[in-house]
Amino acid sequence: MASVWLFRRWAVSHGISAITGWVNRSASLGRYPEIGLRKARVLRDEAHELLAKGINPCTVRKQKRQAESLATGHSFKTFYSLWLDHRRLELREGRQSTLSQIQRIFSKDVLPALGESSIFEIRRSDLLEVIARIERRKTLTIAEKVRTWFNQL
Secondary structure, eight states, X not given: OOOEEEEEEEEEOOSXXXXXXXXXXXEEEEETTTSOHHHHHHHHHHHHHHHHTTOOHHHHHHHHHHHHHHHHHOBHHHHHHHHHHHHHHHSOXXXXXXXXXXXXXXXXXXHHHHTTSBTTTOOHHHHHHXXXXXXXXXXXXXXXXXXXXXXXX
């Protein structure tokens, strides 16, 4: 069983144990083999700095974890593949060439620029930049199609 680095602090209690007034709070900084002593000390110092500012380090850590999980599960490429599956079901039998055109254009122009980005971080200016890059090649009909597909996404 691996050892765990703990960050311990005393906090004023407002709950059931308010009789004593102080409660021991501890938070894990990570497991020993993955987190060395030097890294554990850095994490401890960061937690002390947050406490000095009146911020609960456990809350900050939880918010970071939530943001990371949102970002990894919500990449542009993920939503593109979901939209493409929906589009595949939507197209009539003779219109499968449209699907291959979408895949070709997105793999060439859109996914290299936006593929790994989180959908929460993509701004209108990023989309306009992709469209402008297509327009600079003088392929205005493709740029218009990409704009329409962005609206559908």
